[in-house]
Every structure is written in structure tokens, then in C-alpha cells.
Amino acid sequence: MLIILQHMKTHPTPRTRVRRVADNAAYDTATLYAIIDDAYVCHIAFSDGSNDGSAPHCIPTACWREGGHLYIHGSNGSRMLKRLAESEACVTITHVDGLVMARSAFNHSMNYRSAMVYGQFEAVEGDAKRRTMEAFMEQLLPGRQAQVRGGSDKEYAATTVMRISLEEAACKVRSGGPQDDAEDMSIDTWTGVLPLQRVRAAPIPAEGAGAAPAYVQQWQHGAE
């Protein structure tokens, strides 16, 4: 499979320039890809097109990456997918890594990794649709695609796959311990990080499940 890496704009655009705590901003591709690849879902903000000042929508959906694009899928009937074909969107992924405990209430913080992508989704059709859906499964669970019934023509026809370029994007990352004010350093209290992690728990077989393949047997102890 040929993957062509597209690179983010070296200089942020007006809407990807990070304004708050700009020291936490990162615009490099490796950081962006790692944040996306660690995510099962993204949140997509899109307008309903009424232009009447009503709220945009923010909907979570499963996502995967191939090369320089982020992919999503859904039913042809999805309001979100119909709207995304017509207007610009913002896709955001956030991982919370821990609570940061400082000597003053206001210097408390969180460690996190977040990515924002702006642009317009485009439909993925035909063979490319089938190929990337299979790649999605293969990324989640290598080997599973061959152990299940693949998508039928009818199932593919009822499904919309869309992708957005990762070219206009920005990341924001905070890691490490607290940053206390100099005048607070004499306060005697515990400071540091209380980490949060996503882990894999023991598989729960369904009634009538067949033998567990390697990716199920190793699920709980795999790197997450």
C-alpha cells in the first residue's frame, strides 16, 4: 500500500495559530500523527448551514488515519456526513494524561495531548472506500479482517466514507510537573502529577464465541 505523507503547513494559518499558552503549541507532523493514531474517536464541529446564529454541532465518531488524511465513516443517512460534504469542519482529538498538582490553586493544571484539524471533508468512493475500511479494521485488530464476513456490496453502498486532509492542523501538548510561582515555593504541600491512562481490560466473550485469536488473547496486556 502506497502511503503519501502530506505535511502540515510549516507556518500556522490564522485559525490554527495557538493563542492560549502558545508555548504548548506544536505544529509538527510526527506529533499530530501520534495524537491521531492514539485515538479511537474524534469530535467534529460543523454548522447546520442555517446561518441564523444557532449553535454548531459537536459529534463524536470513530476515526482512523492513512497517510496525510483522517478518515471517518457512517450511514448514508447521517446528517453530519451530508453536512460535511458541503461545509468546512473542525476535527479535534484530546487525550487527558494526568492532573498536575501545584502549590497554588491557580497553578493546578492537566497534562494532555490535543490535535485540531480544519478543512473540508471529501467523499471516498469505490475501491478506495473498500480498501480504507479494511485498513481501518487491520489497524485496530491485525488479522481480524480475514476472520469475519467482509462487507457486502449492499453494506458498502449504504455506507459513506469521508476523509479530511491533515495539512491545516495544530497540536497542543502539556506534559511534566507543575510550574509554581517563585513566591509559593515555601508552601509545604505535595506537588507532582497524578497520571491517568487508558488501558485494555479483560476480553468479554459473547455467547457462542469461537476460539480467541492472538489479538484477543494478548489484548489485556498489549501496549495501549
Place this chain on the structure above:
Amino acid sequence: MLIILQHMKTHPTPRTRVRRVADNAAYDTATLYAIIDDAYVCHIAFSDGSNDGSAPHCIPTACWREGGHLYIHGSNGSRMLKRLAESEACVTITHVDGLVMARSAFNHSMNYRSAMVYGQFEAVEGDAKRRTMEAFMEQLLPGRQAQVRGGSDKEYAATTVMRISLEEAACKVRSGGPQDDAEDMSIDTWTGVLPLQRVRAAPIPAEGAGAAPAYVQQWQHGAE
């Protein structure tokens, strides 16, 4: 502290009526509050007000709940907080609970809990601002507020706290095992759920940290 519970509209509004896989929809307050209370951050979709068809923004931020409102805070200089004072927003929280493995590729799914709230944020001022920021800390880490330097007048003056009513909201929850098509039941493959969980990892003390209080000692083994 008096907490007045506000209840979600019994009947969904046009924008909170769940369209896709409506069987997963829930509109009850207990479900909504549990999803919010399990979150450290929410994603907020808001428009930049230009009305030129450009993308709305989707920004993650820390959140907490008191009674029938969701609260956020940030610097007075935050673009998002300025915009939220002027226009409607959509706040979404999503927890991914596991991968659902079925006998066909298209019946694979994810277990998740998500909540969407629509409305307009309002500023929280004066004593209420101070009180809810302290409540936020107390919810995260009971007892910590008394062990750190509290917010100064200057710090509070530089901080904006906003809240949104939880009255117009909807939840979507999927749990349990796969739902296979009847004609796929003879396929011999492993099916079930591969769970994902958020856990607390070992605290990382900063250099010069004081003695660990109970909420730090018990962090790693606390319920999450």
C-alpha cells in the same frame, strides 16, 4: 451548599433528538450527570461569528458540574470564552468503553457513552465564581483546597468562569456485546467486547514535594 437540580426537557428538542441509531438515545438526567461527572474535559463547538461559512471551532477544556449546570473556566483573554458570551454552543463529552467484535466487518462497533448539551453559556461572577472554582478543586481532590494557596483577588480577576444549563441535552450510550445478523451466526470466529478503561497510575512527585496526603496515596487504587 444548596444544589438545585434542573431537569432536562422530557421531550427532545429538534436539535437534541438523536437521529442515528435512536435506540441508543437516552434523555434522562441521571445518565447525563453520570457521563459528565466521569469526564475531566469536554469539547465545545462554537462559531467564530463571521457568518462566512467558515468552520466552527472545536476546543477541549476542563469541565465540572454543579447541579444542573456544566462549568468551564479560562483566562479572560480566551477567544473561546469571549465568543461563548455572545453565541450558542454545543458541548460534547465522550467516553469510549470498548471495541465490539462481531461476525461481520460491518457489525463491528464501539461501546461508548456520550452527552451533548446545547445552549448559551453565561458568566459566573463574584462570590459564585470563587465558590464554584473551589468546588471544582474539591470534586477533583477532596481536601486539597485547604492544602494550597487559594486564588488571589488578582488571579480571580484574570479568570473567566462560565456555565451552561444542562436542560437541553441528549445522551447516546452503547453497551453490551455484538448484534450479529441471523445469517452470519454460523461463522466460527471470536466475538465479544475488548474493553477499554481509564485508570489512575502511580503518582509522580515533583522535586521538593511535601508529604503525600490521602488522595495522593490512594490515587492509584481509587475507583476511576
